[in-house]
Amino acid sequence: MRREQVQDSWDRIDEWLRENAPRTFATLGPPAGEEETAAAEEELGVTFPPDLVASLLRHDGAPECAEAFRFSTHDRLLSVSEIVGDTRSPRGTDEDLDEEEAEDYWIDAYPKSGSYGVTADGLTIDCRRGQGSHGAIGRFFDESGTDFGRADSLGAYLAEPADQLESGRDGGAVTFDGRLVREWSRPLGPDWGSADDPLPRPDGQLPELDLSCSPIDVLPVGLLHELEELGALLALLPRAQVAEAARRQLRRVTAETGLDKYPEVGSVLDALDRGEAPPSPEQADPPALRLRSVIAQADTHRDPPADGPRRGWCTGAGARPTGPCARA
Known part of the structure; x- marks a missing residue:
């Protein structure tokens, strides 16, 4: 069911971008290879949730550039190779923390799936097997650690930008010269x-x-x-x-x-x-x-x-x- 939600959300996102922001649509990568994805799991020592695999098999990230597709949090979608690199960077930063503190800050089963770029902040996904939160989407802040509760799956998280794009300006999505520009929307x-x-x-x-x-x-x-x-x-x-x-x-x-x-x-x-x-x-x-x-x-x-x-x-x-x- 989650794989279907991922595909449906990407169908909606791709269609909107193709029509309204072709420059941003062009930055979405081609599908990742199944072997490459499996190798990344082995290197990180985790098993990706099915919806993350489904998303990577649809778009293998977006390159770092001004036109790149980003979520409303301004996090750029990472490719398989970038997930490996960005996930390995915070490892070891929790050595001085106890088990409970480390779980709140960072553990190896929280791979990065999106990057803010300017700092180490970015989207994470819970890959702990057997946990009720398996597949949940959170966000890592280099100063305060990992905060979950964004969505219970990547499929649900992708549905949000799909809704925002289809809402146009009311959802904070505007375009300029063929690219998507997100407006900061705060009460x-x-x-x-x-x-x-x-x-x-x-x-x-x-x-x-x-x-x-x-x-x-x-x-x-x-x-x-x-x-x-x-x-x-x-x-x-x-x-x-x-x-x-x-x-x-x-x-x-x-x-x-x-x-x-x-x-x-x-x-x-x-x-x-x-x-x-x-x-x-x-x-x-x-x-x-x-x-x-x-x-x-x-x-x-x-x-x-x-x-x-x-x-x-x-x-x-x-x-x-x-x-x-x-x-x-």
Whole structure:
């Protein structure tokens, strides 16, 4: 039954990628050889669960490249040879741990099946025979060890990306230039603040905004998560077209973070929609005061950038408009 679930999930994933992200689909490897898979089991001293074997016989991983197929955790699918190499790396790191601690951190029967790449983190699969958790999917973190509970089998785990892809943007799957790009999707947390909150006094204890940009500033191309072609596209597109895309994205970000509920923010967005260039803001202007108060609230509620696209981070980014964003 699990083998059928693996094949069904890969059928759905392959079909979606072939139609919507052909560059990413092309990175999925051909089937692994049965002899190669058996040799890997012997070398690691484990027996792979049937669904892992079925997956390898469908796709023998994906190479390390920007276009590679990755799960929503941004783990890349490993090939048979990479499973052997990545599984052998953590061995010996549990020598100073007792049996219970070692089982929580790492044991030899937890081969890696997916790699985050930047660190030793990645997906693991429980290959302990006779255990109720045999075949369960977990994730190894080099700082804290192995955490199971992701799925009870690889077949069930593969069904998740299949569902996400078929849900499109709602599932966090977007495409660019023929490749799959996964959006970080995290909840916003408590809905603190109200649209009716009065503006603070300009002389209140609020963080200052960096509003030093000018309409002639060059658009800075920051971290694009290996989307170099997007940077090239921005450099070649007409300025007005980039400004329009930035305006739409600004509207979307403020809606997703709840910033658009504040009338001071909404008035600026409405002006941009009408094609009007808002005046250069001052620290005591209503929009600037609202953004400063939101940043202060974010600091109080411990709303850092690492927690995802929260209001504090978006306000901090939005407070420094440059290039076409400032000219929109």
